[in-house]
Amino acid sequence: MRIIALLFSFFSVVTVVRANNGDYAVSNIPASLLLNANAVVRLEQMDFNLINDGEAVYQTILAVTILNENGDRYSGFFDYYNSFRDIRSVEGNLYDASGKKIRSLKKKDIQDLSGVSEISLMEHNRIKQHNFYYKVYPYTVEYIVEVKQNGTMFYPDWNPQGAEYVAVQKSIFSIAGPQAYEFRHQAYNYDGKPTVKSEKGKNIYTWQIENLPAFVKEPYAPSISSFVPTVLVGPTAFEMEKYKGNMKSWKDFGLFMYQLISNRDQLPDNVKAKVHQLVDGLNNTEEKVKVLYNYLQTNSRYISIQLGIGGWQPFEAKFVAEKKYGDCKALTNFMLALLKEAGIKSDYALIYAGDGNEFMYKDFPSSQFNHAILCVPMQKDSIWLECTSQDVAAGYMGSFTGNRYALLVNEKGGHLVRTPSYAAQDNQQIRVINATLLPDATLQIKTKNTYTGLQQDDIHSMISSLSKDKVKEYLHDNFNLTTYDINNFDYKVQKERIPSIQETLDMTVYNYATITGKRLFITPNILTRSGSRPQANDKRKYDVYLSMPYVDIDSVTIAIPTGYKTESVPKDISLQSKFGTYSVNCKVLADKIIYYRKMQLDSGVYPAASYNELVNFYQSVYQSDRTRIVLVKEEEEKKAF
Secondary structure: OOOOOOOOOOOOOOOOOOOOOOOOOHHHOOHHHOOOOOEEEEEEEEEEEEEEOOEEEEEEEEEEEEOOHHHHHHOOEEEEEOOOEEEEEEEEEEEOOOOOEEEEOOHHHOEEEEOOOOOEEEEOOEEEEEOOOOOOOOEEEEEEEEEEEEOOOOOOOEOOOOOOOEEEEEEEEEEEEEOOOOOEEEEEOOOOOOEEEEEOOEEEEEEEEEEEOOOOOOOOOOOHHHOOOEEEEEOOEEEEOOEEEEOOOHHHHHHHHHHHHOOOOOOOHHHHHHHHHHHOOOOOHHHHHHHHHHHHHHHOEEOEEEOHHHHOOOOOHHHHHHHOEEOHHHHHHHHHHHHHHOOOOOEEEEEOOOOOOOOOOOOOOOOOOOEEEEEEOOOOOOEEEOOOOOOOOOOOOHHHHOOOEEEEEEOOEEEEEEOOOOOHHHOEEEEEEEEEEOOOOOEEEEEEEEEEHHHHHHHHHHHHHOOHHHHHHHHHHHOOOOEEEEEEEEEEEEOOOOOEEEEEEEEEEEOOOEEEOOEEEEOOOOOOOOOOOOOOOOOOOOOEEEOOOEEEEEEEEEEOOOOEEEEEOOOOEEEEOOOEEEEEEEEEEOOEEEEEEEEEEOOEEEOHHHHHHHHHHHHHHHHHHOOOEEEEEHHHHHHHO
16 A cells, blocks of 8 residues: 655655755745745755656755744655665755755764554565754755655655645646656646646656645635645556556556456465355355454454555465454455355455545546455445454444545456445434432433444444543543543444444533522533534635534433422524534423433535534534523522512
8 A cells, every 4th residue: 555654755856956045035935925824835846757667766855944833843854765765865954044054964864764654563664854953933944855766656746735834935846758658647726737848858747836825724624635736647557566557547557456466365275164164054145244254353353564565465365364464455355255255256445544534536547545445246235344343343434434435446447436425314322311410419320322323433443442441531531521420331332334332321420510599500411512613704715514424312301309490491492504403402390301402414515605604503502502401499489488
């Protein structure tokens, strides 16, 4: 899978424009670029030179002025190297506010570190990094880097403004290659056209942009990839470690990936026999898939090993059968082999995993993936399998790989399909709370909570990975209450395509109600209070993006101390909006408060002009969730007369 460098890891430069003393003076920055900026990219020049189908060189000059301590994150150099990438040279310079050079990077100052990630047992990556650690603001850092690439599956993207609070004074991107070679390029949120010239048998394409003010990401905005300038470039024919492929279409790219997984699905005889022992008596394909998926989960574990072409090619199924471990590619391939032995066809799939990583440039075939999963085509609905998990339900993708595009890979090539998305009714939180308010304002709570779909993801992760003591610690910090104890808790997991978790809690909340003289004030909404209070913005720029639909239902019964009668009860509320609905019903019957709350939020992309409507909706919910019932002592009223 592709490794994505952190910080500002830029590539390229054929003709380096070197700064003279004073060129990086802060006084040369237009005032418009200082607004909302923590850093300003003074110059970024990226030049990518394709030598042949399997070899390229790129050089970069990157100069960034750091305006304050919040901009320090952009002050260092960080890049990785391996058998495919050789960092040939790194130069660096530090300038003061007037643009005067203070010092230059020395070779001994560059750190050379292991690049093995926390999730990997073994990788062939190493890291070179450097930082001047200067703290007299403003200052400017400049890095000039040359990289030799062996293998051309990946081209650098041009993304001149990749983060908020960063302005760009000038950025240039060029790509050069043999005139007979067909480059692919696609611009997004960029109106300019590349200049094209021919020189010494090569075509050179150049893009340039200047004076981009810093942007501030607004609440509920979509991915910044949907609105920042970007140019993607990519190969047609390419080569990686003697494997040749083409990326002109998703079909072509799938054929390349199929090369890497072909003939690696052979199982040892004992595992073949186990497959037939498990499924030969079953008639239902879905049941067979579940049984074999359970076998995978109980007989293997996830360990990442990324060496050479192994970053994209899975270990053979026999390896996983013997070692009982593998990375996402190896475990997916092993599951594919198990199903194949059972006579069930499945497709290897590439995907970009991670919560919030749904965005994809689907019209530009390229390796936009970091993970492998499996798809079992069915007549009505495919079964998707996350093969690295030892406890997730078969068919459930969750927020990690759900609701996005994946590339199915088979002998016919590749094609994009959507993974399952989850509607509001799939993602429920249903709480049934029975509580008793004691005379000293202590609230005793017994609640049964049911979480389904995306609403159970975090809880599932918690109870799967933490000890009971750690779970109790989490619960003790999780609720918006003052001082409380968790007396007892329990969880029951239901594994289905839409999984659910039943949670039972016994809690004691101290000083829950407020007693003032003869009056008692109590908030009937105990556990589910909205924390969203966005501020109105009449100059909203970006669309409103709501990513997770859900339904919350609270049914609350609170037994109150004897001797009180009702003085004030909140009115029933019913809110309707394009974003969702909210309703509350509250009443006092004899010695009990009965409270019912339901909120449904729908996912979608809405025009920027509708943002203040969302603000009003959330403000109303926030206020309603905190309204209180006022009770008064009956005997105190009698004395008053």
